[in-house]
Every structure is written in structure tokens, then in C-alpha cells.
Amino acid sequence: MHVLDLDYMLGLLPILLGYLPLTLEMAGAGMLAALVLASLLAVVRVQRTPGLNALAMLFISFFRGTPLLVQLFLFYYGLPQILTFLVAINGITATILGLTLHFSAYMAESIRAAIVGVDRSQTEAALSIGMTQGQLMRRIILPQATRVATPTLMNYFIDMIKSTSLAFTLGVTELMGATQKEAASSFLYFEAFLLAAIIYWIVVEILSWLQRRLEKRLNRAYQR
Amino acid sequence: MIALHGITKRFGTHSVFEDIDLTLEQGEIIVVIGPSGTGKSTLLRCINYLETPDAGRLTVGDLSLDVTRASRREILALRRRTAFVFQNYALFANKSALDNICEGMIVVDGLSKAEAHVRGREILERIGLADKANAYPASLSGGQQQRVGIGRAMAAKADVILFDEPTSALDPEWVDEVLSLMKQLALERQTMIVVSHEMQFAREVADRVVFMDEGRIIEQGPPDELFTNPRDERTQRFLRKVLANNPVV
Numbered sequence: 210m211h212v213l214d215l216d217y218m219l220g221l222l223p224i225l226l227g228y229l230p231l232t233l234e235m236a237g238a239g240m241l242a243a244l245v246l247a248s249l250l251a252v253v254r255v256q257r258t259p260g261l262n263a264l265a266m267l268f269i270s271f272f273r274g275t276p277l278l279v280q281l282f283l284f285y286y287g288l289p290q291i292l293t294f295l296v297a298i299n300g301i302t303a304t305i306l307g308l309t310l311h312f313s314a315y316m317a318e319s320i321r322a323a324i325v326g327v328d329r330s331q332t333e334a335a336l337s338i339g340m341t342q343g344q345l346m347r348r349i350i351l352p353q354a355t356r357v358a359t360p361t362l363m364n365y366f367i368d369m370i371k372s373t374s375l376a377f378t379l380g381v382t383e384l385m386g387a388t389q390k391e392a393a394s395s396f397l398y399f400e401a402f403l404l405a406a407i408i409y410w411i412v413v414e415i416l417s418w419l420q421r422r423l424e425k426r427l428n429r430a431y432q433r
Numbered sequence: 434m435i436a437l438h439g440i441t442k443r444f445g446t447h448s449v450f451e452d453i454d455l456t457l458e459q460g461e462i463i464v465v466i467g468p469s470g471t472g473k474s475t476l477l478r479c480i481n482y483l484e485t486p487d488a489g490r491l492t493v494g495d496l497s498l499d500v501t502r503a504s505r506r507e508i509l510a511l512r513r514r515t516a517f518v519f520q521n522y523a524l525f526a527n528k529s530a531l532d533n534i535c536e537g538m539i540v541v542d543g544l545s546k547a548e549a550h551v552r553g554r555e556i557l558e559r560i561g562l563a564d565k566a567n568a569y570p571a572s573l574s575g576g577q578q579q580r581v582g583i584g585r586a587m588a589a590k591a592d593v594i595l596f597d598e599p600t601s602a603l604d605p606e607w608v609d610e611v612l613s614l615m616k617q618l619a620l621e622r623q624t625m626i627v628v629s630h631e632m633q634f635a636r637e638v639a640d641r642v643v644f645m646d647e648g649r650i651i652e653q654g655p656p657d658e659l660f661t662n663p664r665d666e667r668t669q670r671f672l673r674k675v676l677a678n679n680p681v682v
Contacts, residue, residue, distance in 0.1 A: 331524075333519070334525065334585075336512065337515075337517035338589050339512040339541045341509065353526060430528075431526065
């Protein structure tokens, strides 16, 4: 049994940190796209838009009902066989696409619950002064739903950051992929993966701290 | 002028009211009284299209529409000519008192934020909450919230303000400040229809009191007449019951 090789870990740290931006970029892009898609899905579900509602339900059901890894393989290895223009899709794009579709399905349901949770009488009040459905959504409902949904959405974001590690299975050298390569050449698997775990952990802790500050800010209007 | 002709509302097969006629002149103050569950609030909500009437014609100012074929545009136009004060205040929880009042002016009437704030502050002054401009609903008392609710309705510059039991959700200590604001509006001849159980208010402020029971307008008249000499037996019975506990002077 060997003792933890701290020198190796210290030397590895800057190398692995060099791959952190790609991890964060994939998660950031995926989160932004997922937020937009999830909000649209949620509004369609709440307003029961004919036709679109059924499609939204099917979409949510599929992307919640299948593993993210299966979806990534489907997009990256499977779809290009059928839709040939997708042959050029690279692993990073496929990962962002997969994260977006997968997480938007979950987020749509939390946003929908948050929208439904806004006191019905405020809807009536907005309509009573002549606001349109769109104005009501944008100015009254969504800002309040955002506050309710934020903790859950932040949790999905954290989950998404960790899920970017699956990009490694599509041949993307991000934090996880880089760790795997380094470990394979040094044979110090424990040190390498422990370091990767610590980096993910610290990133998530920083985000949790930001989440608490954000929630405090959003709750300001509701303090008695 | 506000006019309801043959307004009918059914929930499924159950008819809330049939064929209601009611006309108000500009500056008239009407208080609608009657037992609970007789369709008073539903009638008020129909005038603002918060409930869709099943038949009849609604006229507010220069707008007149057949409720069975009202377009979305007409409904918006109707809502812009009417304002509503809710029993539970229904303030926008994400907006300060000032922004609650200004929201409609900015979004619906298209005023600039600066113009709206000037008018909004005037209204806050009139409702006695100038110092609460930046307070959020959660930090206001029930009475203050309802005054902001009334301020929001005032800001709409509507032809008529519809009050749906504006004091019945309030703790007793806040009722007076809301009623006195409504009296102030009445003195300024703001046209209003008030559904209320406040008999003293009806007696003092109404030009006309309307008594509804079982989905029908049973009788209406000046408060002096209706309170002292109700003609219909149902009105007599209702007034005996409510005035026994709270005599109106």
C-alpha cells in the first residue's frame, strides 16, 4: 500500500484546472439553453396550448424517462446515422445538446409548479386592469415563479456540472477525460480521481454559496 | 353611463342569475347587499369579465358589447374602462406599493415610468401611504394593503370601480380606514358599485342600494327608503336579521 503522493497531486492540479473552463462552459451553455426551453415548455403546459401541450408532455416524458448517458449516445453515435448532416456534430456540441434536452425536461416541471403556485388572485388583478396574458406572464407571474423555482433550478445546475463528466464517453477531454488520461499514464488512479472529485466538490460548494446569496436577494420583497 | 342588460350567468346547468338589468349614471354610487351566495360577487365579476357572462349586453361609457360574441380586443377594452378591488387585496407580491399602483399606468396606458411615478405618488398621498412607497405587500397591514388595492384601481382612471366585499377579509381594526377612503372617493363622485355587508356604509354613502336574493334584484332605491321602508318581504327579513346585531343609525 502506498502513501498518498501529494507532490504528484500538486503538480496535477494546474493541469486539471486547465480543463475546468470547458466543463463550466458546457454546463453554462446547457443551463442557459435549458432555462429558455424549460420556460417555454412550462408555459405551454400551464396554458394547455392545444397540440403543443401534448408534444411537451411527450418530450418531458421521454427525456425524464431515459438515462442521460443513453441520450448522449443516441445523439452522438446514433442520430448521425439517420440524419447525415449531424455527422459533423462534435462531442462538445452533442453534450450541450443532451444536457439541454435532458435537464429542460426536469426544469420544465419545477417551473410549471412554481407558476401554478403564484396566487391565482394576482392573475385576476392583472387581468382586471387590462393586462394581456403575455404581460401578466412576463411582469407578474414569471418573476415570482423564478423566486420559487430558484433553489430547485440551482440544484439542477449543480447536477448538470457534474453530468458534464459524461462528455468523456463522447471523447471530449474535459475535467474527467483529462483526469482519466493523466491517471492512465502515471498509474496513480487514486490521487488523480481524488483530485478531480475535490475540484468538482469545491466548484459545487462555491455555487451553493452563491445560491444562498441569490435566494436571500430574491426573498427581500417578501420579508415581513 | 354603465348599463347591464339581460346579464345571465350559469355554472354548468346551475343558473347563478338570469336576465339582470342595472343602470348607473356617471358619478353614481351603488351598494349591492343581500345574503351570501346570491350572486352579488359573480355579477360584479361579470362586469369586469373575470367571469364570462352567458348572455346579455354590457355598456361602459362609449363601449357596448354583446357578451355572447365579445372579441378579445373588446374584453380588454372593457377591462380598461373598469377597475376592480378584491376582497383579499390581490396585490402583486413582487412589486412595491408604488409599483403596484403604477403597473397598469405603465403597461396598459403606456405612460413613461417617470410620469407614472409622479401620478403614483399623488395617489399614495391621497390614500395616506406616501411613506410606504417602497414597502412590499408582505410588510403592510391588511388595511394598508387594501388601500393600495384601491389606489391601484384609482390609477386605472376607470369609468367605474367595482368593489367586491373590500372589508370582509380585514381584521376589525382596519375596516374604518378602508371605508373612510371609499367615502372620500364617493365625495369626489367616483362612480362605483360596491358589494358589501357594511350596512352603515351603504346607508351613509350609497345613492342607491340594490338588494339581491337568489340571483335576482329584489328591490332597489335610495338608502333612506330601502332601510326604513323595505317593500319586499325578503328584504325586510334580510334587514331584520343583519340590523339586529348592528343597528344602522
